[in-house]
Amino acid sequence: MSDPSAYIFDTAAVLHNRARAETYGNDHTFLKQEISDRLHDRLHDITRPFQSVLDIGGDFARFSGMPATTLSISDTPLPTSDNQFDLVISNLVMHWVNDLPGLLIQLNRALKPDGLMMAAMFGGETLKELRHSLLAAESELTGGAHGRVIPFADVKTLGSLLQRAGFALPVTDMDTLTVTYEHPLKLLADLRGMGEANALLDRPKNFMRRDVLSRALEIYSRDYAQSDGRVPATFQIIYLTGWHPHESQQKPAKRGSGQVSLAAALKAGAPPQK
Template identity: 40%
Template sequence: MRVLSLLRRNVPACSRRNSFAWFCTDNGDGLQSSRVKIFDRQLKRTQRNRAAWLMRQKDSLLDTVAENLLDRLEDCKKTFPTALCLGGSLEAIRRLLRGHGAIEKLVMMDASHDMVEFCKNAEQRSPNDKIETTFVVGDEEFLPIKESSVDLVISCLGLHWTNDLPGAMIQSRLALKPDGLFLAAILGGETLKELRIACTVAQMEREGGISPRVSPLAQVRDAGNLLTRAGFTLPGVDVDEYIVKYESALELIEHLRAMGETNALLQRNTILKRDTALATAAIYNEMFAAEDGTVPATFQVIYMTGWKEHPSQQKAKRRGSATISFQDIQKHLGSQD
């Protein structure tokens, strides 16, 4: 668990040769074509457009998660000439990517036109001459990427907003070349647990019932199953918790807006009563405030790694093929004491 001192809200950006493409993932009538609808993807696109305008300085939380995700490339002996970066903390990934994975070509994709433009402008201000960068407006739920065309797919804090997470991961696997690597970080179910508690108590007290104000998130136990279900080999999952300190609950909400992480549930109650909002802030402060007056917020991040199948990869031995039992190993170890 890590405690981060929040560098206020927001983040900056970077990238190189600027080609720019647009892909529409909605039907002609403006309706989303995803079968399972938990999140309002159009609203999420609007929220990320707004976040692009609020991101004007580095964000310590997003940078920390992006850096920890990219560190996993250092554990790989192979290189990844062509990489695809999906949504989420695009700018942090682009800025911190230098030297990781020997990447030569980078495709940066987001459903938000303004977010892509933000990253494009940042790249022009601080270009990376070693990486040829292409910018694409597209949806993680409908990847406009040719099959078996990239060596690496990176998604940092973006996929937890997809309506069909296994489907999005399957599409990522299909986009990978054989022995390609999938790297992702998503927010886990313990994220914003303090805010969930404060919201629930405030709504029960002021409205006599509750409505969802914080989006549902995947649990740690589900992450490995998601990788296996998506068809990845050698799946790996680990978890980090980050505690970010804020001056007040209102500053937390401002930070969530700047990250594009505010509620996008289809079944949300669009009206938040002023009394309920004030009660939430007061309860949050009363229940969780530290001695220095700050209030903590928990961000649980689940890191996932998986590979597209290739004959050179290690494979599990056939069940029952072991020649030594655990009982024999235990006896051997016990005899050395």
């Protein structure tokens, strides 16, 4: 597990934001519903039954209707046993985990041999328009800037973390969704309703100055508004898939086991010479 002194998220604030979002009902859950559907579609491509399922975050089970044990992610060890589940799945919550390498190791241990871990989380391009607008406005009006949109991991880093956690056959891929809004304030309301309000440990503890927020909204509209006046918000979704190792799984070929040299392959594929 990583050093807690290096943590960047306020776990209590993360849990508070999620609990508050639950009181808003389903008015802001369209994105989690969409990604839950996409995860469900991916599971349909795997021709095996999953008898014991662990839902990390709770959203997938709620939206998909799949029976599962649900747990809320925190920075404490998961209350699970080794080799307990056929499937571990997570829908748009793992980007708030301080010790993501440690969590992935725990999830791998919780899986039975040849069990599957599948997760979706926000990637590095998420909310790039909002990040730019807030930084530009605060820098312009106060001479400095605070982190108001959290950092998101990129696909290469997450792929490496899957390997380090001991998953077999690790795969990462991504989608980019663009949601358009009548006004940037609508985006802020959705983020609050999804439980995605700022929970950085070093976040400003006072409300953003009204003039800074107003200027950020102006910059957002100025720099990103489409011809119809609506503004886009980018959500990059990274999917992580890995299996608990099992002897039946496909293994990569040993180094040097190829029967055709690279030079011969290149020569074979070259156009004929005149």
